[in-house]
Amino acid sequence: MNATRSGTGPTSASGPDPEEVSFAGIQKAAKLIRGAVLETPCLPAPALSALTGAEVFVKYENMQVTGAFKERGAIVKLASLTPEERSRGVIAMSAGNHAQGVACHARRLGIPATIIMPESTPFVKIAATKSYGADVVLAGETVHEASEEADRIASERGLVWVHPYDDPRVIEGQGTIALEMLETYPDLDTLVIPIGGGGLIAGNGTAAKAIRPDIEVIGVETVLYPGMWGDFYGKEVRCEGATIAEGIAVRDVGKLTRQIVRKVVDDIILAKESTIERAINAYLTRLRTIAEGAGAAGLAALMSEPERFAGKKVGLILCGGNIDPRLLSSIVIRELARDGRLVSIRIDTPDRPGVLGEIATVIGNLKGNVVDVAHHHLFLNVPAKGATLDVTFEAFDGQHGEEIVAALRERGYLVRHMEVAETFE
Incomplete structure (x- = not known):
C-alpha cells in the first residue's frame, strides 16, 4: 500500500466550514451531555511531575463508561439527528473507542448502529463494541481501508455517517473536556493533546483558546502516523506501520479538523513507539491507572521533550484506557528489562x-x-x-x-x- 501523503494532498470526505465549530457550540454541547457522560476528574499528578519536570495535571477520560473520551462527541452527534435519520440507523468507522461510544449511546437512544473496524483492532475493543449491541464488521488492515468499506455499506444501506472526527457536532462534543479542565485549573499554561484524525485537539483547542487566548496547545502523534504534523508544517510524510497507539493511527486527517488545527494549535510533537511504551508503564506504575497507547501519547510528548515543558503547568488528556491486557503485561515486562x-x-x-x-x-x-x-x-x-x-x-x-x-x-x-x-x- 502506498502510504505517502503530503500536507496539501487529499484527505477524508469533504468537511463543512470550520466556522461551524464554535465556542458557543461547545458550551451548548456541555449542557447536552451533562448526566449522559461522566465529568471525569482532573487531578494533579506529582509522580509525573517528578518524572518530567513539569507540573502535571491529568484529565482521566479513561474513567468513562466505555473507557474513552469518544462518548462526548458521539452523544452530541446522535442527538442532532432527525427522527427520519434515527430510523435509518447510523454507521461509524473506528479502531475502537469511537465505535464503543457510538454503539453505547445509539443503544441508549434506540438507534440501530453498524460499526466498521479494521481487522487489526485489539480484541478487547471488538468485544466491548459488540457488547453494546452494535452490528460489528471487520474490514481492512488500516483505518483508511475500513473507512472505504464503511462508505460502501453506508451508500448501500442508506445509513447516516457518524464520523469519528471530521464533523462539527463531534468536534464540539470533544471540546467539552477543555471546559472542564480550565474550570478546575484556570491557570494551566499548556494543554498536550493526542492527535489521530484531529477531532479531540480541534475541539479542545477551540475551547481553550476562547477561554485563554494565551494558553499553549500542543498536539502529539506517533512517528509512524505523522499525518497532522505533515499538514501543519507542509511536509511530505509516510503514514504506515504497526503502532502501539492504534487509536491515533490515522493516515488521512480530517479536512475540517486540519483547518481548525492551523488556527488553534501551536506545535505538534512526534513521539517514538518506545517512548509511548514508557508512558503507558508510567501511568500504570506511578499513577496506578491504565492508559492505552493513544491515551499515553500526551505524557510521551513530555518525556520526549522535557526541557520545553520544565516548570510549566501542563494539562494532559488521558483520552483512553482500552488496552489489551496481554499487551499491557508485555509492556510492563519490557520496561522492567529496560530499567x-x-x-x-x-x-x-x-x-x-x-x-x-x-x-x-x-x-x-x-x-x-x-x-x-x-x-x-x-x-x-x-x-x-x-x-x-x-x-x-x-x-x-x-x-x-x-x-x-x-x-x-x-x-x-x-x-x-x-x-x-x-x-x-
Missing part, C-alpha cells in the same frame, strides 16, 4: 551436577531472585560435554544486576546479556 530490574543472561557451563545450584546460590546470596531458567544441551554451538543456561532474575536496579553478573563471571562463568530488542523506535 535493569529484570535481567536475562546466557551462561555457558560444564555439564556436571551442582552447576545450576551454584549459579542460583550466587544470585541468591546477592539478593537476586531467579524467575526463569532454561537448560540447553542440544545446541550445536555448545560442546558435547557442556550446557547453556538461560537465566532470568530480578534485581533492585541496573547496578545491582551488574553486580550479580560480575559475581558470576568472577566464579569463572561465561555470561552474556540477552538484551530486550528495541524494535519499536
Whole structure:
C-alpha cells in the first residue's frame, strides 16, 4: 500500500466550514451531555511531575463508561439527528473507542448502529463494541481501508455517517473536556493533546483558546502516523506501520479538523513507539491507572521533550484506557528489562551436577531472585560435554544486576546479556 501523503494532498470526505465549530457550540454541547457522560476528574499528578519536570495535571477520560473520551462527541452527534435519520440507523468507522461510544449511546437512544473496524483492532475493543449491541464488521488492515468499506455499506444501506472526527457536532462534543479542565485549573499554561484524525485537539483547542487566548496547545502523534504534523508544517510524510497507539493511527486527517488545527494549535510533537511504551508503564506504575497507547501519547510528548515543558503547568488528556491486557503485561515486562530490574543472561557451563545450584546460590546470596531458567544441551554451538543456561532474575536496579553478573563471571562463568530488542523506535 502506498502510504505517502503530503500536507496539501487529499484527505477524508469533504468537511463543512470550520466556522461551524464554535465556542458557543461547545458550551451548548456541555449542557447536552451533562448526566449522559461522566465529568471525569482532573487531578494533579506529582509522580509525573517528578518524572518530567513539569507540573502535571491529568484529565482521566479513561474513567468513562466505555473507557474513552469518544462518548462526548458521539452523544452530541446522535442527538442532532432527525427522527427520519434515527430510523435509518447510523454507521461509524473506528479502531475502537469511537465505535464503543457510538454503539453505547445509539443503544441508549434506540438507534440501530453498524460499526466498521479494521481487522487489526485489539480484541478487547471488538468485544466491548459488540457488547453494546452494535452490528460489528471487520474490514481492512488500516483505518483508511475500513473507512472505504464503511462508505460502501453506508451508500448501500442508506445509513447516516457518524464520523469519528471530521464533523462539527463531534468536534464540539470533544471540546467539552477543555471546559472542564480550565474550570478546575484556570491557570494551566499548556494543554498536550493526542492527535489521530484531529477531532479531540480541534475541539479542545477551540475551547481553550476562547477561554485563554494565551494558553499553549500542543498536539502529539506517533512517528509512524505523522499525518497532522505533515499538514501543519507542509511536509511530505509516510503514514504506515504497526503502532502501539492504534487509536491515533490515522493516515488521512480530517479536512475540517486540519483547518481548525492551523488556527488553534501551536506545535505538534512526534513521539517514538518506545517512548509511548514508557508512558503507558508510567501511568500504570506511578499513577496506578491504565492508559492505552493513544491515551499515553500526551505524557510521551513530555518525556520526549522535557526541557520545553520544565516548570510549566501542563494539562494532559488521558483520552483512553482500552488496552489489551496481554499487551499491557508485555509492556510492563519490557520496561522492567529496560530499567535493569529484570535481567536475562546466557551462561555457558560444564555439564556436571551442582552447576545450576551454584549459579542460583550466587544470585541468591546477592539478593537476586531467579524467575526463569532454561537448560540447553542440544545446541550445536555448545560442546558435547557442556550446557547453556538461560537465566532470568530480578534485581533492585541496573547496578545491582551488574553486580550479580560480575559475581558470576568472577566464579569463572561465561555470561552474556540477552538484551530486550528495541524494535519499536
